[in-house]
Amino acid sequence: MSLFGTDGIRDVANQGPLRPATLVGIAGAFGRILREEDPEGRFKILLGEDGRESGPMIRFALSAGLMGEGIDVVHGGLMTTPALAVLTMLGRFSAGIMISASHNPYDHNGIKFFGPDGHKIPDAMEERIEEVFRQGPPPPASPLPPGKVREDHSLLESYRRYLVQKAAPDIFLGNLRIVLDCANGGASEIAPQVLKDLGVDLIVCNDKPDGTNINKKCGSLHAGLLSPLVRGEKADLGVCLDGDGDRCILLDEKGNVVDGDRILMILARHMQWKGELPGNLLVCTVMSNMGLKKAMEESEVEVEVTPVGDRSVMKAMREKGAGLGGEQSGHVIMKRGDHLLGDGLVTAIHVAQVMKETGRPLSKLVEDFQSFPQVTINVPVREKPPLEELPGVKEKVAEARERLGEDGRVLLRYSGTEKLARVMVEGTDERGIKEIAKEIADEVRKAIG
Template sequence: MRKLFGTDGIRAVAGEAPLDERTIYAVGVALATKFGEGSTIIMGMDTRESGPWIARTLAAGLSAGGATVANAGVITTPAIAFLARKHGYSAGVVISASHNPWRDNGIKIFGGDGYKLPDAVELAIEAEIESVLAAGTVHTEGAALPEVNESYRAEYIQFLLNAVPGISLDNRKVVIDCANGAASSVAPQLFASLRGTVEVTHASPDGRNINEQCGALHPEIVAAEVKVHGASMGFTFDGDADRALFADERGNVVNGDAVMLACARDMHARGELAGDVVVATTMSNMGLEAAFKRSGISMLRAPVGDKYVLEQMRESGASLGGEQSGHILFPARATTGDGLLTALMVLDVVHRSGKTLGELIADLKNFPQVILNVKVREKRPLDTIPAVVATIQAAEDELRDTGRVVIRYSGTEALARVMIEAESEEAMRRHAETIAGAIRAELGI
């Protein structure tokens, strides 16, 4: 069982285990050992104030293990995946906690092929980390990062433009919310080249304002800005910009389900949707499945986590997949979810269709859905807690073919997530509260 890696790397409060100095250093040594002496690692980070010291500590461990480090500075997570693959680095590492608050941070790792590491490889790295920690030696004195290579950012922007040739705003006005995160270093320049009017918001990071009342955690903010500015569309990213959510021309929030629907129909019409199938997750709404069916498209469900979506896409040969949260995967263009690429792809669909984003997804009728987050002190298997099992069983028995029950632990936070979908909003809320109450009583903080 994994102890350090969650669904998206190692994540914790910066300075506390497993993001304390000793463990970070051990991660560096372990990665250098895993990828071999003489390996080369490209590193980037988001805008959190803890990013530089974590990067220096990690670089010290990498150097001690015989690896060489290249520094891309503040840049998006998918940019590191792209750069690792393009330049033949052994691996890419990102210092980021994505959508988490500024006090948190994390370590995300990509192989030299630009893909996230399989679980088996992460387990092997964990074992090596434990070995390094047991040895107890940490040498971070004088640890430093090499100079930032500023050309990497320009390379990444050009890659995005090449991925969607001929992309244009068609003189529209759009609003982009950079979440005071990594997108702040890329998105303004990218969108400024697209022949339109761009209102940039939340692009002034100070180390502590990342995701604070902005970005993909708060899509209602960019939706309100679309109305204020009379814009055609809004885009909002999370802290490391590997996902995006949207607002349509009327200021309605558009989530990842709706984005997958618009893109899938466009790809289907052009013969680019392999197998006429899309891979979503257990969290995607039943309404999306129904809309796909009307368009002759089938939907597979993977566990939550974009790397698990990608695994199922590779197994099924699917050319589109993603999550309701805004991680969208276009494997013909990129190896990982990329919020900026997703924004360009949606713009391209709107551009070629001659329709607004709202018109493209107007027939998507979602079942009522609620997600309750319960803070927990431990992640004990829920199927071993009789009181919780009983409430889940009662919900499933009542809802049967008219709803869904999905209960899982967050892979990145100390939370249990209770998701209920049902035709009856009353039943949905009643069962969600009952299950959440049972979890809180047994495991709550």
């Protein structure tokens, strides 16, 4: 079984590839690859984490593996994934490793590798890490001087300045009242600081990570739970981040949830109006609602559709020269200077700026989004063979597509981070698509559940 999924290495903490001995080996393999490229070089790697109780165990194991290969390590402390990515680039680190399982529960964790340019390492590098790891440690040779380790929590201040000066220049959000949910994760320190810097009248919740409360009935996966607070505080906007801070789901002043597709529509239209949408192009994934494509067609914005995952979106954005892309989950990527930045906080700031510049509340900015009914069923599975080749599933999918015609679609895929098959059906008849999704999910469950 491969170490890497669609977003780094992820599992339940202290199981599988996240056992300390395995992590030491993975980090050592990465260190040896760096040394192959520059045997005489001096390397420095940044580690960050999102506040899970297993974070220190993983951090120490990775540090041991890297230091054993003569690599220096800097512990940056609690931070978001986008902060780790940018700080790796700004601090001229050889690489960065984020310890996080994103939106998953606290007992899960993972590691994501970033190159010196602040982007996730390519598939070829992941394959090389796995290859070297599988080979095991090299034969004994002259021992390398061990790498050094130090903590530097001041790095987060550098990211705060970057956000205020580079990612959100000339933005002031005074007179806006915002409720911020930090998901008890990596954004708990940085997000309130930045919004206060921008003049926001701020109410903060879920900003006290204790190791076990990350994403627990809070954050972007539970945005609806913030609705009473948004309404009660008479806020203009609710902002829900996820555990590692790269996703953002919003709530309007009435407490209604605004997902990633609607956020992309708002930003694309406003950037187009200002002449700031490169190529008049938006990048989204196959999971985006057909309503987003219809809205962009009406606005004469071209849409490029990619497979699921921010890596796919970023790849297409770089290839097409796009300045905006993202996912329905709220992971929005914007071009800031020469860097593609997927930061939930930056997303929220720019939507708030649209509200300020247009003088319109969020509810008005999304009122014409015509969402097609969409149903997703997650099916726990024991293995992951090609879904549409499974007996019974292939037939049910064919029947569903014939029934839906051009007014709907069926999408089957596996989660890249969990043992789940996702069955998504979209169409015009909500009752009908629920029936179709259940029928297909039942067949998947029967075959591999």
